[in-house]
Amino acid sequence: MSRIFITDTTLRDGSHTVSHKFNPEDVKKIVSALDAAGIDIIEVGHGDGLTGSSINYGFGDHTDFEIIQAASSIIKNSKLAVLLIPGIGTVEDLKKAKECGITAIRIATHVTEADVSAQHIREAKRMGLFTVGFLMMAHMADVHTLVEEAKKMESYGADVVYCTDSAGAMLPVHVQEKISALVKNLSVPIGHHSHNNLGLAIGNSLAAVEAGATYIDGSLSGLGAGAGNTATDLLVAVFNKMGYEHKADLFKTMDASTNALIPVLEAKGIKTNTNLDTMILGYAGSYSSFLLHARRAAERFGVDIRDILIECGNRKAVGGQEDWIIEIASDLAKLKNN
Known part of the structure; x- marks a missing residue:
């Protein structure tokens, strides 16, 4: 089995939990811990993507560019990523994010609208960024449609294409079916992003890996929109038990939750049930x-x-x-x- 690459999205998807109020010092503390734990890609920024801070999606206390600069100042080994949704973030925003220190970008569209990502993916590749195509709400498309949309992102130059369960609506059998089809029909690696709304985030992540996905998302203590994401700490433990090859350190990932994230949340008046x-x-x-x-x-x-x-x-x-x-x-x- 191929090595698994873990993306942690605590500081992006998890931003929803704190109403997009992570500050630069929070970011430095959490990024430092994730980087030390061996997480491959660390995603930061507004929960709704680059320049998502608005009356529509909720204002953050700091700009995405301030957050990127804080993360970039502390990161040593991991790739630093942001999410960009065309129509919210622009190519000019992407260029500025690159200047601030990102090394990876995840271009996200609705599962049936991959064509709107073409300009952004091509520009990201021209800038030398590791570029991910991120097909959201994947439960809403049948397998044929998902594959056709994913092929578009691949043709634009995406290094990885994701099947993203934004609603936490998929069952393991659905994940297995869709990931298997993507692996069979695309030549680039396939990724999966789960939400825990049905309590299946870990199970769906395992189903994705067993079907051939090699990029899997998580967030510390499962922090994220809705019921949260796959918990990175649990993910690493389960991957170890399954014998999957990855480079994250279990205890250091747990410490990132316990010693970095949870004190930040508690300082904002947010209690967690993490044990x-x-x-x-x-x-x-x-x-x-x-x-x-x-x-x-x-x-x-x-x-x-x-x-x-x-x-x-x-x-x-x-x-x-x-x-x-x-x-x-x-x-x-x-x-x-x-």
């Missing part, structure tokens, strides 16, 4: 009732609860062996101190 320790239970195959015991042991011995739970899974501990958690935590503390 990534419970994710590690599933990741490690560790007995669910071990969580409280592991948390106490982690505090007592000054070690990472994630390491405790993973070691419980490695040792195949079961209910009734809670005393083993103390031994594991003690062993980890000794290794840490040595």
Whole structure:
């Protein structure tokens, strides 16, 4: 199976959650954490795309260009992207975004309107940008129509074409059918962007990969419009369990949520239900009732609860062996101190 490339859209799709109020310092903090975690592409900007700040879509406190400059000043390894919807963003806006530091662009249209992306995709390629065609509301088109529209974006020069479930309406069987058709009929890589409105974002992302997609979107803690996007932290954990090749670091991705994103949200009065320790239970195959015991042991011995739970899974501990958690935590503390 080919390597999977992860795009994180916390600072673009997730911008809807904060009414487009991420500031440059927020952006620097979150971009730095995502970059350190090995995320391939980091998307920033107004939730409705480049220059989306308006009475129609909601005003941001800062321009997209200020946000791009903040991200560009801190990013080291990841590609820096924005979304552009023709009719909202112009070619002149694209040029200015390039001057501010983007290295990738995602040109988004309704699934039946790929033809309006031609000028923007061609201009982006002329500027040397990594260029993604982004077909939104893909559930509204049949397979034949989706393939024909995707071929247009490919013909304009797109490096990747996305099947985008903007409404979170697709089931895994639909994702598998549409991604398979795109992989079969296009020569460029195929991507998928999920929303969690039916609770299927992770399942649909897996279906996309199994059908041949190699570009998958997520956002930290699933932040995004509607019920949110595929959670990047969960995505990395599941990809690891599936044995997929990618370059994201699980713990660093989790830390990007816990130490970068969540404090930013809480400072804006937004509470999240994120509990990534419970994710590690599933990741490690560790007995669910071990969580409280592991948390106490982690505090007592000054070690990472994630390491405790993973070691419980490695040792195949079961209910009734809670005393083993103390031994594991003690062993980890000794290794840490040595």
